[in-house]
Amino acid sequence: MAKDDVKQAYKLVGTRVLRPDGLDKVTGRARYGADFAMPGMLYGAVARSPHAHARIVSIDASKALALDGVKAVVTRADLPEGLTGEDWNLQENAMAGEVALYDGHAVAAVAATSALLAKDAARLIEVDYEVLPHVTDVDEAMKPDAPVIRPGAADHTVPDGMPPNVVKYFEFGRGDVEAGFAQADLVRERTYRTEATHQGYIEPQACVGQLGSDGKGEMWVTTQGQWYVRKMCADLLGLGVAQLRVTPSEIGGGFGGKTTVFMEPLSLALSRKAGGRPVKLVMDRAEVLRATGPTASASMDVKIGMKADGTMTAARAEFRMQGGAFPGSPVNEALECAFAPYKLAAVEHIGYDVLANRPKAAAYRAPGAPMGAFAAESLIDEMARELGLDPIELRLLNVVEEGDRSSYGPKFKRIGLREVLEATKVHPNFSVPLGPNQGRGVATGFWFNYNGDTSVSMAIAEDGTAQVAVGTPDIGGGRASIGLMVAETLGVPYEAVRINVVETGALGINEPTHGSRATFATGKAAVLATEQATREMCRRAAADWGIDPDAVEWVEGAAQPAGPNAGKFPPMSIAEIAGNMSNTGGPIAGHWEGVPRGVGASFGTHVADVEVDPETGRVTVLRYLVVQDAGRAIQPDYVEGQYQGGAVQGIGWALNEGYVYGADGRLQNAGFLDYRIPVASDLPMIDTVIVEVPNPGHPFGVRGVGETGITPPLPAIANAVAAATGVRLADLPMNPPRVLAAIRSRMDD
Amino acid sequence: MIEVNLWSGLRHVTGGATVVEVEGATVGAVLDALVAAHPGLAPFIEAGVSVAVDGEIITGDRFAEVPDGAEVFLMQRLKGG
């Protein structure tokens, strides 16, 4: 989209301003997780299990402690007992108790006077393991004779008689699906599989933790959510939550993977044991891949019925996902999103959350939705081809709109899927002619978007500039979008507002930057806080003028008399009011706390053009188009950036990313060499269209844009490969050996 | 009266019902009424749920208003990345 095509209903909202944190980030000054140091700081290292599943018989740290400069070693025995539920899961994942549950599971940690020394010491910790049978594949883990990872871990959702590694069970839907399939002219049922992928943020986990014997602590950490870190660390260590102060650094990518804790509590445990000296813990890339949250792997059955004209009569999904050795795979979200773009009278969803000997899954951008979309959209595409139907027309025929019942239950509010599909249809990419061995794939995706606990405080400075304290770390330009909305509301230049991402001591609790919520929720809260301040400024002007405050309104950065008093006094500017505030009642500020209502869901449609080398199975992405409803693009550059980044993560997931476990249960590709995220030369430009169907629940119409973009690429690429080769791959990643094998097996037919 | 639509997996704790009629003017009142009607729902609701009221998914606000006659869906609690 050309830069000027975005609607200009506002002075600032919708403009492509520079990000306020940009200068620091292009000069190397911005401080990320590992860039912080404290006086007297020690360096930590973690000893990890080389086994997928092993009983810890004994741990002997005497050789490590004998090294000059080693100050502390901690094991699970140094953490409190008696935790339950997710707290216990987090603690068990941070440090193994009786059993190491996956390759890379932490078993001990050490603090020393240098990073090299800490690493040396970690290698000297001797652990005696009794190796146990393991399982890493989700379908294998569901077999009745699979190794049991945690007996009795199934919760209340699991009916009797299920395999022991099934720990949660989901079932929802409506209508009579069998009757729906009976009405269909074409019914197809397929099984799809996706491998676990990692968020792949370039900045490894890093923190500096300090904890004294008085139970007061501090932490500097790279995180999507400093309050989550505070609560989790406090619970895992048995501290009073408010006694811990957590300051977020700049964050080098998260994508959901930094919404939880891994080694962070260990830095505090080490610090406490080392007499309160601060302890820095920085993961290396292998640790990130082995022991932080990847997403789940999935095995999925989908069945769909269609009339000859493409009308969908019924759909059924049965998904199995493993999220590591702990409950929490996003199987429910995968099911809820799979059929969300379609009007369905009858739909059934069944899901199994399964344990396996892998690291504990963390959220990854629209958790679950990409897998669900891969299964559903692959089958829909296959059926559209079989019926000879255009993929966009088929989707328009079944499109959900405001008031339609969603596949997951409630009716949709105002949504923009129809507008997205119409914009896709007319985009030039959709009609570029294709050559030999080339194919075009279309797919649609959905994400709910989210609000969550939000607390924002803003204040007017003496010169009429403004500061805003927000609790959501800025991962992709959040300061810019929030700054624009506050400046627009306040009627001041964008440059007059400073957005500060603050530590836990400065605000009420905030959920992390997750769920595509920062611009929606923090943005809405910031606008409401700003309106509180403008009301106060109107009140002060009214007092000065001697009129009723209700007869004053805030217009373009000034209080001005309205109604019967209109024109009686010249407008009083923010600078005037601010400059005089110490004489008119003191500080002027505004704040807002709550869970902002009015979330607006977002749909997107992607069009992928690929070429497949029939001799090697290599897939080259020739062209890629993202069309997505943003509600309103506050800073269009960063909206496009979210679309492009989500698309490319999805392209990686589709083609070459994936965890590879050996027969020994060890991760084979714990590095960027063989965990193959897309590189610059793999890709074309990623074309974007921002559709704006404003969300009535947000003052500027924002829906949230971060997550939807990763949901369509998996099926869009698969559908393009199918179009190019005539063979359909049902297993991800579609790496060259798999694509070539599929092509050659077709040639053998 | 509020008709609450449950997810179908809850049938085994509601005697087969997937729609339950309860009284309640807030999300919290509706949830409490559900547990009163079907005590087997308690662990599901304690584990965290979202409640969709007339299409808006509400998480973490027991005081949110539920207008009479509203369409209410009980959903598993959502999370994001």
Add this chain to the structure above:
Amino acid sequence: MRYHTPQTFEEAARIAATGSGTTRFLAGGTDVLVQMRTGLVTPDDLIDLKHIPGAYDITQAPDGGWQIGVAVSGAALGEHPELGRAWPGVVEAMELVGSTQVQGRATLTGNLCNGSPAADSVPALVAAGAVVRVTGPDGTREVPVEEIPEGPGKTALVPGEVVSALLLPPRGAAGGDAYQRFIPRTEMDIAVVGCAVNLTLDGDVIRAARVALGAVAPTVLLVPDAAAALVGSHWDDGARARIEAAARAAARPITDKRGTAEFRTHVAGVLAGRVADIAYRRAKGEQT
């Protein structure tokens, strides 16, 4: 760890021969530092060869042959005005190793001595008939490149021996070489299969050829049957089918995280055909 900066290869060899524990030579460091970082190897003695005079030099002998210093980086190799015209396959193979950043440091000698069957430059060196000069406690010897690798991570060098130079033969008239590899992405991967072809023509007829394969066996393979498939031909469809078959017959790969044995075998044939085509056209004087 002791860090040494010898001024001669003899001194380097002496340090290595007298070291009590693990010894590593440091040239570009792009493999050694990774091994140190991942804890795979912690040398007791690390011997930096870059202070030895000539380590950074590329020189041409009067007979047209080339001597390449052990510290010459891939980037320096690619920037050399003459070498790339003589041995484009060797240069393009080395330039495929790693990123631009790795190119700033990685060396041909290091790529060889790391002992990886997937090393990109090694098939090209083997096809080119390159030789390494080895300095050891008992003096200096010259060894054909194909005799250096003995298995993954293993070489024929004995403790105390250090490669002191790499020698490429004179290109001669009507010759061409080429290298390609298959990787899943477009950059940054280790070769799943690599293939180099070096040939000379007599008119349109292939008079002599050497074909080498990477990543399809425990060591880089010189494949005489594949060369024989070319010799005497005009590079026609028959020759292409023969070299593809010969390459596949010679491949004895494993299945691992980078590819299946079946895939590697098939692609070895595909690459052999593609690379021979480029080498033939280069020998004919085409710019490719």
Add this chain to the structure above:
Amino acid sequence: MTTIRVTTEVNGDRVEFLADPRETLLDVLRDKLGLTGSKEGCGTGDCGACSVLLDGRLVSSCLVLGVEAEGRKVETIEGMAPGEELHPLQRKFLEHAALQCGFCTPGFLVASKALLERNPDPTEEEVRYWLAGNLCRCTGYDKIVRAVLDAAAEMRGAG
């Protein structure tokens, strides 16, 4: 562990430090010299976040030992804009929103500078291949490539 005294030049300044020979140049820059603009994303030369120029040559500082810097010249992101004026690449990265989290940005800038010094008029494909060793997980590279091409055009115009 014996440390070695190293004298080198970083961003035009003569500096001295004591290094354990196992420490990388990246460790030294970040922990000894306080130059934390170079980032560690992998430690194995696969991500490019630690890119610096060593005697004018683009390298991963995680694959260089600190002791190897003796007598050499090192240029880091901190030296890219010596005065108040940003380097055109830095400015174009801001204008094109070529960063989201910003963690890979120093490496991309240093690598792009090395490219434009050798090739003032690169094609899109040349930019993409030159930067293939710099991983970015946020942007999908689109805006980065545009920023580099635009900076190159501006620098050619100014030259």
